[in-house]
Amino acid sequence: MRIRNDIVIVGAGLAGMRAAIAASEVSRDLSIAIVAKTYPIRCHSVCAEGGTAAVMREGDSFDLHAWDTVKGADFLADQDAVEFFVREMPKEILRLDNWGCPWSRTQDGKIAQRPFGGHSFDRTVFAADRTGFHEVHTLYERMLSYPNIVRFDEYFMTNLVIEDGEVKGLTAIELKTGDIVLFEAKVVIIATGGAGRLFGFTTYSHQVTGDGLAVAYRAGVPLKDMEFFQFHPTGLIPSGILMTEACRGEGGYLRNSKGERFMEKYAPAKMELAPRDVVARSMWTEILEGRGLESPYGPYIALDLTHLGEERINERLPLIRDAAIKFAGVDPVEEPIPVRPVAHYTMGGIHTNMYCETPVRGLYAAGEAACVSIHGANRLGSNSTAECLVFGRVAGERAAEYALKKSYYPSTDFLKEEEKRINSLFREGEESAYEIKAELNRTMDENLWIFRNEDGMAEAVKKIIELKERYKNVSVADTSKKFNTDLTFALEVGFMLDLAEVVAIGALKRRESRGAHYRTDYPKRDDERWLKHTLAYYSKDGPIFEYLPVTITKWQPVERTY
Amino acid sequence: MDVIFRVRRFDGEKSYWSDFVIPAKKGMTVLEGLYYIKENYDGSLAFRASCRMGICGSCAVKINGKPVLACETQILHLNSTTIKIEPLDNFEVIKDLVTEFDGFFTKHEAVKPYLIRKEDRYSEPEELIQKPEQLYAYYKYSLCIKCGACYSVCPASSSRDDYLGPAAMTAAYRFIADSRDEGDGERMQIVCGDCGVWRCHFAAECSEVCPKKVEPAKAVQKLRFRSAIYMLEKFFIRW
Amino acid sequence: MRWLKWFEFRGKSLFHISYSLHRLTGIVLVIYLVMHLSYLTSIRIGREVYEYFTSTTLTPAFLIFDILLVLAGVYHGVNGLRLILHEFGLGYELRRPLLYLCYLLTLVLWLYASYQMYLFVMGV
Ligand SMILES: Cc1cc2nc3c(=O)[nH]c(=O)nc-3n(C[C@H](O)[C@H](O)[C@H](O)COP(=O)(O)OP(=O)(O)OC[C@H]3O[C@@H](n4cnc5c(N)ncnc54)[C@H](O)[C@@H]3O)c2cc1C
Ligand code: HEM
Ligand code: FES
Numbered sequence: 064m065r066i067r068n069d070i071v072i073v074g075a076g077l078a079g080m081r082a083a084i085a086a087s088e089v090s091r092d093l094s095i096a097i098v099a100k101t102y103p104i105r106c107h108s109v110c111a112e113g114g115t116a117a118v119m120r121e122g123d124s125f126d127l128h129a130w131d132t133v134k135g136a137d138f139l140a141d142q143d144a145v146e147f148f149v150r151e152m153p154k155e156i157l158r159l160d161n162w163g164c165p166w167s168r169t170q171d172g173k174i175a176q177r178p179f180g181g182h183s184f185d186r187t188v189f190a191a192d193r194t195g196f197h198e199v200h201t202l203y204e205r206m207l208s209y210p211n212i213v214r215f216d217e218y219f220m221t222n223l224v225i226e227d228g229e230v231k232g233l234t235a236i237e238l239k240t241g242d243i244v245l246f247e248a249k250v251v252i253i254a255t256g257g258a259g260r261l262f263g264f265t266t267y268s269h270q271v272t273g274d275g276l277a278v279a280y281r282a283g284v285p286l287k288d289m290e291f292f293q294f295h296p297t298g299l300i301p302s303g304i305l306m307t308e309a310c311r312g313e314g315g316y317l318r319n320s321k322g323e324r325f326m327e328k329y330a331p332a333k334m335e336l337a338p339r340d341v342v343a344r345s346m347w348t349e350i351l352e353g354r355g356l357e358s359p360y361g362p363y364i365a366l367d368l369t370h371l372g373e374e375r376i377n378e379r380l381p382l383i384r385d386a387a388i389k390f391a392g393v394d395p396v397e398e399p400i401p402v403r404p405v406a407h408y409t410m411g412g413i414h415t416n417m418y419c420e421t422p423v424r425g426l427y428a429a430g431e432a433a434c435v436s437i438h439g440a441n442r443l444g445s446n447s448t449a450e451c452l453v454f455g456r457v458a459g460e461r462a463a464e465y466a467l468k469k470s471y472y473p474s475t476d477f478l479k480e481e482e483k484r485i486n487s488l489f490r491e492g493e494e495s496a497y498e499i500k501a502e503l504n505r506t507m508d509e510n511l512w513i514f515r516n517e518d519g520m521a522e523a524v525k526k527i528i529e530l531k532e533r534y535k536n537v538s539v540a541d542t543s544k545k546f547n548t549d550l551t552f553a554l555e556v557g558f559m560l561d562l563a564e565v566v567a568i569g570a571l572k573r574r575e576s577r578g579a580h581y582r583t584d585y586p587k588r589d590d591e592r593w594l595k596h597t598l599a600y601y602s603k604d605g606p607i608f609e610y611l612p613v614t615i616t617k618w619q620p621v622e623r624t625y
Numbered sequence: 626m627d628v629i630f631r632v633r634r635f636d637g638e639k640s641y642w643s644d645f646v647i648p649a650k651k652g653m654t655v656l657e658g659l660y661y662i663k664e665n666y667d668g669s670l671a672f673r674a675s676c677r678m679g680i681c682g683s684c685a686v687k688i689n690g691k692p693v694l695a696c697e698t699q700i701l702h703l704n705s706t707t708i709k710i711e712p713l714d715n716f717e718v719i720k721d722l723v724t725e726f727d728g729f730f731t732k733h734e735a736v737k738p739y740l741i742r743k744e745d746r747y748s749e750p751e752e753l754i755q756k757p758e759q760l761y762a763y764y765k766y767s768l769c770i771k772c773g774a775c776y777s778v779c780p781a782s783s784s785r786d787d788y789l790g791p792a793a794m795t796a797a798y799r800f801i802a803d804s805r806d807e808g809d810g811e812r813m814q815i816v817c818g819d820c821g822v823w824r825c826h827f828a829a830e831c832s833e834v835c836p837k838k839v840e841p842a843k844a845v846q847k848l849r850f851r852s853a854i855y856m857l858e859k860f861f862i863r864w
Numbered sequence: 865m866r867w868l869k870w871f872e873f874r875g876k877s878l879f880h881i882s883y884s885l886h887r888l889t890g891i892v893l894v895i896y897l898v899m900h901l902s903y904l905t906s907i908r909i910g911r912e913v914y915e916y917f918t919s920t921t922l923t924p925a926f927l928i929f930d931i932l933l934v935l936a937g938v939y940h941g942v943n944g945l946r947l948i949l950h951e952f953g954l955g956y957e958l959r960r961p962l963l964y965l966c967y968l969l970t971l972v973l974w975l976y977a978s979y980q981m982y983l984f985v986m987g988v
Contacts, residue, residue: 088747102726104771105673105681157750163740163803165760165767172754196680197767204739216727239719268675301652304678386678389697392652497664541669545637546720549668690875714869778876780883783869827950828883829959830876843956850953 064237064244065478068096068213069466071233071248073220073275075099076106077195077451078430078458079254080202085459086466087209093466096246098215098235100270100551103203107256107268108451111195112307112382114177114187115452116445117152123184125149130618132446135181135338136439137578137588138620139288139596139613144417145437146616148453155452156188164201165190167379177379178312181338181443181625192307192382195448218244219551220274221485223251223282223426224477230425231473233278234481236551241544243485245478249469250425250462253279254455257409257431258562260555262511263504265406266298266305275432277558279413280565284421285598285609287434289411289562290569293442293579294513296342298405301360302390306383306402308444311335313379316367317346318399319354330625337625340441340579343404347513350403358401365399372396404513408447410438410579411566414598414611419458425465429458436596436613440578488553492538496553499530499537503556503563506530511567516583520571527567528605531560565599565606572608573597590620628700630658632670633711635718643667649700655708656684656696659722672722679836682770685777686722687711692774694836713777729773732789736797736815741808759804766799766844768837775831775841781824788824789815791831791841798844801851817852825849878963882943889940896933927985931978938977939970 070086072079075097083097099106118128128149133140160166160174167175167189179187190197206212218235221243225231232247258273259265280286296317297306311317317335319325329345330337337345346364349355355362368376368383373396376384380395387393387400412434419427419435430451437450510523534557541549575589576582594613599606628649634641645666647658656674663670673683677696684695689709700708716724775791776782782790797816800806816822825845832842871884903921907914920926946966949955955962 101673101675101681101683102730102771105675105683107675107681109681109770110676110678154750157752158747160753161740161742161746161750161805163800163805165764165803168755168757168760170757172756172759174752193680193768196770200767207734208737208739216730239725268681269677270675302677382680389679389699390652390654495668497668501664539668543636543669543720546671546723547669548663548671552663552668687875778880780870780872780880784867826883826887827879827947829879829950830883833877833879840956846950846953846956848953849951853952 064242065247066096066215066244067247067472069093069248070095070250070252070462071246072097072252072254073099073233074106074254074256074430074432075101075103075214075216076108076254076256076430077198077202077448078432078455079252080199080206081452081455082252082254082429082459082462083212084202084206084209085456086463087212089460089463090467091209091211093211093463095212096215096248097212098218098220098246100217100219100238100274102216103206103214104199106199107271108199108448109196110266110268110305111198111448112192112305113179113309113312114189114194114445115156115198115448116179116182116186116443117156117188117449118149118186119153119156119174119176119188123186127184128182128186131182132437132443133439133618134623135441135443136437137441137623138590138594138618139291139436139439139577141417141436141614142616142618143614144435147417148437148450151453151456152449155449155456159198159201159452162201162205164197167191177309178336179444180308180311180333180336180342182445187309187312187445189309191378192309192380198448219554220255220278221554222477222481223278224475225282225423225426226475228424229473230423231475231477234477236485238546238551241547243478243482245475247472247474249466249472250427252427252429252458252462253413253432254428254430254458255432257412258559259406259409261503261507261559261563261566262292262406263508264298264303264403266295266303267406272555272559273409273562274555274558275428276413277561279421279426279428280561280599280601283601284423284426285414285600286565287411287414287436287596287598287611288440289409289565289599290573290597291410291440291579292406292511292566293339293408293410294343294404295339295407296346296404297366297402298407299387299391300358300363300401300403303405304386304390305405305407306366306387306400307380308339310366310368310380310383313375314371316370317342318365318367319349320356321354325349325354333625338441338443339407340581341625343513344581346404356401361403363401363403366402367399368395369397369399408442410434410440410442418461419454420461425469427458427462429454440580485550488537488539488550489542490538492536494533494537496534496537496539496556499534500556500559503527503530503559507563511570514581514583515570517571520567523567524564524571527560527563531564534560561601568606569597569599569608594620626701628658629707630662631707631709632662632721634670634721635712637720647700651701653700654696655688655698655700655710658700659695659710671720680770682772685713685772685774685836687713687777692777692834694772697836713773715777715779715783716773724773726773729771729776729790729792732793733771733796735789736793737808737812738793738796738800740800740803740806741811742805743807753805755804762804763799763802766795766802766839769795769799769839770837772836774834774836778830778834780828780830781826785824787820789820791845794822794825794848795839795841795844798848801848813852813855816848817856822848822852879959882963882966886940886943886947889936892933892936893940922985924985927981930981934977934981935970935974938973942966942970942973
């Protein structure tokens with residue numbers, strides 16, 4: 064089947080839906096399709112808890128927000144993009160307000176803000192601890208009011224069609240029927256989120272397998288800065304469910320087995336509210352040095368909220384309390400929550416400029432899938448939902464303008480080819496995608512975790528290449544058509560293997576420590592040689608790397624202390 | 626402890642039961658059990674899941690006869706050695722535990738579940754004032770994750786395809802009760818209509834099964850009160 | 865047979881069961897009403913027919929049906945009042961106590977009515 068639209072947006076998370084709305088606001092004559100492998104309100108963005116950063120009040124300033132972001136990023140962020148981003152952000156908060164988002168309020172009815180790690184002002188706007196949930200629902204509901212946005216829910220993108228340096232469309236499996244569909248479009252926007260499930264212990268939803276990244280990468284679009292992966296300090300053990308940074312923003316403490324607030328050793332000024340990379344490393348050091356608490360699931364650190372009192376916890380952190388009780392059997396009002404650092408955010412992504420344009424004509428990327436690079440080497444909490452809103456809008460507007468100018472529809476015969484490729488997976492092979500994924504997760508958790516070193520990473524690369532080899536022989540046992548999750552799982556594992564390779568080799572090559580990428584063998588930041596973005600291009604024999612200078616406008620790199 | 630998962634399967638043509646033995650550990654959820662099946666026994670088992678933290682609404686299934694979120698339900702808390710897992714009622718089954726949700730979302734869409742304002746200020750948005758007590762007047766109803774549990778037990782929905790159902794009604798009330806909303810008339814028209822609140826018989830099962838304690842039945846009841854007033858008003862204004 | 869779900873008891877809470885019973889008793893009452901009216905109209909065929917019919921309903925064997933009918937009627941009535949209250953958005957928070965009250969009231973009224981009927985039929 065072929066479906067033709069002016070704009071096709073892949074991914075109905077915050078970024079994708081914001082892009083759809085923005086494009087529709089440019090012109091109601093455009094036909095806009097939004098394709099996603101889940102229903103929009105089941106996207107991963109609903110998991111975002113803590114909040115969204117924006118400069119809203121007296122005392123705060125755009126420069127301050129930008130500086131916090133750049134410093135948090137360990138100076139790998141492109142500063143022109145950051146400056147643009149912070150200026151656009153307040154309007155996005157107000158738009159969501161006008162569209163019905165139930166922001167938490169101050170007593171006089173204004174939008175409330177809370178402190179967050181790495182921000183030097185209380186600038187995180189929030190809706191209890193379900194910020195992402197409410198934002199997604201608000202955008203989804205708003206999106207329903209635009210007649211020219213058509214949803215294709217539960218369509219799994221498998222490939223991107225790029226011919227002669229121009230995007231022609233994409234192929235997807237309609238899960239309900241199992242048919243392969245070709246979407247032809249003037250413009251494609253990729254907003255498929257990060258690649259968090261590369262790791263085993265992670266806060267990510269099961270669906271976040273980096274499909275969009277891998278598909279674009281295979282089609283020849285470079286990926287940027289993939290070696291930077293954020294580890295969040297507080298993941299609930301054993302499931303990895305996030306205990307939002309807002310726990311500490313609201314005044315929670317981190318304690319080791321001796322009951323000490325150990326952050327005073329590592330970040331005496333900001334304490335628990337230092338940026339995530341700093342806190343995660345400190346916690347991991349405590350654990351490595353034997354000051355973690357013991358549990359059947361390994362050592363952990365205590366996240367202590369008991370002094371906040373029941374009322375505040377119920378008002379500001381209801382979801383956290385609920386999750387801790389349901390998933391760990393611990394009531395934070397009475398006991399500290401057992402937590403450990405956990406894989407949380409993909410700083411890297413599809414290489415785009417400030418306008419969300421990729422090197423391919425007609426292809427845009429936004430949200431976590433893109434790397435405009437405002438997060439550099441380490442994202443600040445609550446800057447990523449913000450990024451999705453701002454750059455989702457930019458992508459939507461730019462895409463709409465491009466689509467209005469382009470007079471013809473591309474056409475391609477890619478459908479047959481893709482059908483053949485997918486059908487070839489239904490075969491007798493001896494490898495199981497589930498096993499390969501489990502081994503991949505183990506390797507990543509072991510060798511590309513918070514502290515990295517040459518040997519570990521080299522071993523990971525070897526392992527990943529071996530897994531890729533084995534994957535060639537993977538079999539999909541379920542040959543039925545309707546809702547074949549066996550097939551989609553196998554495809555996802557294929558995507559993840561390619562991405563893991565880029566992450567591991569990129570990390571191996573970067574011989575310095577910057578932001579979230581910390582190497583015990585090169586513990587210092589090296590601005591002379593490594594103040595640059597990594598670009599990875601696809602080739603049959605593994606990624607080819609290039610480097611790109613960082614844009615610096617106002618802030619020269621200085622030492623980062625908190 | 627070993628537990629048997631008895632899963633209701635459907636392959637597009639016939640329905641049958643499959644049994645799997647799950648080595649349950651303390652803290653293991655039913656969803657993890659389903660993944661265990663997929664990874665170790667039968668890759669063809671189909672179910673929906675994503676967030677595994679009870680917020681995305683994908684994983685609602687019937688466990689031992691009651692609709693719950695699989696990701697929030699611990700196996701050992703069920704206190705039974707055989708756990709029966711079935712797809713939700715009142716939804717057409719596509720495959721195994723996966724059901725057709727398009728209709729459900731269409732019904733949600735039908736109540737205009739978005740903030741309606743007389744003046745749409747897209748390019749120059751302004752901060753609207755909403756006091757905490759105004760927020761709490763509707764906040765609870767905005768927590769619906771659209772998992773479909775309420776719809777699956779609603780007897781009014783089971784026999785009428787056109788009743789919009791508890792989730793849609795809750796969504797309508799959430800916006801009607803929002804102090805920023807100015808679309809009452811438009812939405813009331815739908816809510817009082819033939820497929821609206823008067824189809825409810827107050828079996829109130831929706832409130833009992835809602836995993837997020839949203840209390841759809843309460844929203845419906847509140848809407849009825851408003852509907853009654855709205856209809857009276859309309860009646861007298863016409864006179 | 866989707867309407868069978870109206871009477872699905874398994875895994876359901878008391879509220880749903882009350883709903884099912886209400887519907888069930890409603891139907892029983894309608895059937896009774898039809899019967900009742902046809903008995904009464906039988907007088908148009910002749911006095912003997914009418915008397916024959918009514919006399920069968922006054923036997924002790926029939927008492928058991930009457931008692932069940934009253935149970936259905938009382939339950940439907942009392943529960944109906946509860947529903948009317950709720951339908952207008954009142955007393956939602958009290959729904960559990962109201963439900964128990966409704967059962968209690970049904971029981972009391974039913975026992976009392978049964979006792980009276982027993983006395984009447986036995987001719988005491
Ligand atoms: C637990 C958690 C808490 C967080 N809390 C915060 C916070 O407090 N503040 C903050 O700023 N950020 C937070 N983040 C980060 C933030 O939530 C994400 O970065 C952001 O939501 C990403 O949004 P997105 O729109 O880019 O992608 P997603 O929301 O991941 O959406 C991806 C979309 O793409 C679709 N898709 C994926 N693959 C395919 C395919 N092959 N075919 C078709 N469709 C596909 C999916 O169905 C989905 O609709 C948090 C993240 C996590 C994990
Ligand atoms: C005390 C007198 C009565 C009261 C207070 C009462 C109340 C109600 C109410 C409130 C309903 C609606 C229930 C719902 O919304 O689901 C209802 C339904 C019904 N009633 Fe009655 N009723 C009474 C007497 C009767 C009688 C005498 C009959 C029989 C002739 C009867 C037959 C029915 C039927 C068939 C229904 C439909 C069942 C349903 O929708 O579930 N009722 N009643
Ligand atoms: S998996 Fe998201 S609600 Fe259960």
